[in-house]
Amino acid sequence: MExxxxxxxxxxxxxxxxxxDNITLQLKKGEIHALLGENGAGKSxxxxxxxxxYQPEKGEIKVKGKSVKITNPNIANDLGxxxxxQHFMLVDPFTVTENIILGMEPKKGLTVNMKKAEKDVKEISDRYGLxxxxxxKIADISVGMQQRVEILKTLYRGAEILIFDEPTAVLTPQEIKELTQIFRTLISEGKSIVLITHKLKEIIEVCDRVTVIRKGVGIDTLDVQGTTPNDLASLMVGREVLFKTEKTAADPKEPVLEIEKLHVKDSRGITAVKDLDLTVRAGEIVGIAGVDGNxxxxxxxxxxxxxxxxxxxIKLNGKELSQLKPRKITESGVGHIPQDRHKHGLVLDFPIGDNMVLQTYYQSPYSKGSILNNKEINKQAKKLIAEFDVRTPSEFTEARALSGGNQQKAIIGREVDRDPDLLIAAQPTRGLDVGAIEFIHxxxxxxxxxxxxxxxISFELDEVINVSDKIAVIYEGRIVAIVDPKETTEQELGLLMAGSKRKGAGEEANV
Incomplete structure (x- = not known):
């Protein structure tokens, strides 16, 4: 076999x-090969x-049977x-074309031939249905489109072997379907794909073979046909995983969050939230389902x-929040797991220990006056690292050195430990493996x-249905229906998210 x-x-x-730790991975021509493992298992x-x-300490890499030394990405590009x-490497103020040709600009004399560049980009884009x-401009296009630009960048450089690192972590269900189609087109053109993922459904749907690694060790390589999500989850985590979250029926009490007739404008000055009403009570999880951008x-x-x-x-426990500063809102009893952990959840160049007290560093016992008490900060960090299973060499490790899942567990530990009356969880399991998802749910x-x-707030419908006690559907900035997760389906939610009316939705929206 070559x-x-x-x-x-x-x-x-x-x-x-x-x-x-001595991992072997072999990719056949024209196959989609999944690389499966928990967050921090060593896939990326x-x-x-x-x-x-990175340069390995030991081992050999062969491309088409020939032993090679890949000392930088330019050599990898030359080898196809x-x-x-996972986190796109694009320049926001540049156009799509400028990003794709960066470092490989077609020249016309001493200047860049933008006409030719745009023509080449359009040709590749059309050929692969991108x-x-x-x-x-990159800054003006959706995350799904930005990912297509990253794919075009590799194709423009003549890639025959494409590595995708968690490609669906930031995509909507519709964009995931479109990406699956793109994969099939690439394979039909003779490309080969390695797909780093922890989404078992995707592996079953699109992959031919899968290599499982756990805590840095290769566990097995097997054909996807004939295997089940449960088999793969057990290999990945090393134990049986429950796909359904066990929970008792909710017992909602008094309202904690009350939103009435809310209007909010987006960064362009367009009204994005219109006349929105929503109540979340003590002792319940309200899930918001909607297509991104609503x-x-x-x-x-x-x-x-x-x-x-x-x-x-916007009232919290009967007190108006809408005019308060973020710190005052936090101190009033609001916890926030942000949807973008890199932009809004962590200071990536700080140690993970310092990130654990970002909301409380100015309070006792973490500081006295303007002097930080590092001993107390590190003690708190150690406690949360152990309690929330954050896999890190130590509390002094920079946040950016942790895997996405462990960064997320650190944020959740920080927010939950503060014991807020209202916990806002936005895309809390984005980019996480089944073991971490189970833990966070x-x-x-x-x-x-x-x-x-x-x-x-989640784009994963199965997560919203599985975890919520009540689901509020958002469409064009309004809550258009409130449904019971036990009495709805992904299909019905999908229709509501696309703006279809539901019988009685008018009354239910004001529940």
Whole structure:
């Protein structure tokens, strides 16, 4: 059997940790090969070795049977290897075309031939069904479109082998369907794909084979046909995983969050939240279901004080919040797990320990006057790292060095430990593996069972149905229906999210 890529007995070490312990991965031509593992299992590290971003301590890499040394990404590109990273590497003020040709600009004399560049980008875009406007600015296009630009970047450089690192972590269900179609087109053109993921449904749907790694060790490589999500989850986590969150029926008490006739404008000055009413009670989880861009971000920013309210009322335990500063809102009893952990959840260059007290560092016992008490900060960090299973060499490790899932667990630990009356969880399991998802869902339910109010905003419909006690559907900035998760389906929610009316929706929307 000839493989297009062979990574044989790869070992990669970092100070105090073996990230890849003699892992072997073999990719056949024309296959979609999944690389499956928990957050922090070493998946991205292994692919960063293949792409030349890291150098292995031991092992051999072969491309089409020939042994190669990949000491930087340019060599990987020359060998026909392209990588689409989980966190996109694009320049926001540049156009789509400018980003794609960066470093490989076609010249006309001494200037860049933009006409030719745009024509080339359009040709590749049309050929693979990527449908991207070559002249649009990155800052103005959706996350799904930005990902297409990253794919085009690799194809423009002539990639035959494409590595996708958690490609659906930030996509809507519709965009995921479109990406699946793009994968099939790429394979039909003779490309080969390595898909780093922890989404078991995706592996079953699109992959041919799967290599499972756990805590840096290769566990098994098997054909996807004939395997089940439960088999894969057990291999990945090392134990049986419950896909359904066990919870008792909710016992809602008094209202904690009351929103009435809320209007909020987006960054362009367009009204994104219109006449929105919503109540979340103590002891219940209210899930918000909606297609991305229907006012969810503006609603969260209004509640947390990050965006000014145009009109309307937001009350927490009967007290008006809408005119308060973010810190005052936090101190009033609001916890916030933000949807973008890098932009709004962490200071990536700070140690993870300092990130654990970002909301409380100015309070006793973490500081006295303007002097930080590092001993107390590190003690608190150690406690949360243990309690929330944050996998890190130590509390002094920079936040950016942790995997996405462990960064998320650190944020959730910080917010839950403050014991807020209202916990806002926005995309809390985005980019997480089944083990971490199970853990986080349980934490949200624990908060509910302690009599706290939880507002869950998620694009994952199965998550909204599984975890919520009540689902509010948002469409064009309004709550258009409130449904019981036990009495609805993904299909019905999908229709409501697209603006279809539901019998009695008018009365239910004001529940």
């Amino acid at each position: 493989y297009v890529i062979e990574m044989l007995n790869i070992r990669k070490e970092f100070p105090g940790i073996v990230a890849n 590290t292994l692919m960063n070795v293949l792409f030349g971003l 290897i392209g990588m689409v990273h 449908r991207v406007d070559p002249s649009a 006012g969810q971000s503006e609603l969260i920013e209004a509640i947390t004080g990050l965006k000014k309210v145009t009109s309307g009322s 349980q934490r949200l339910i624990d908060q509910r069972d302690k009599g706290k109010a939880v507002l869950l």
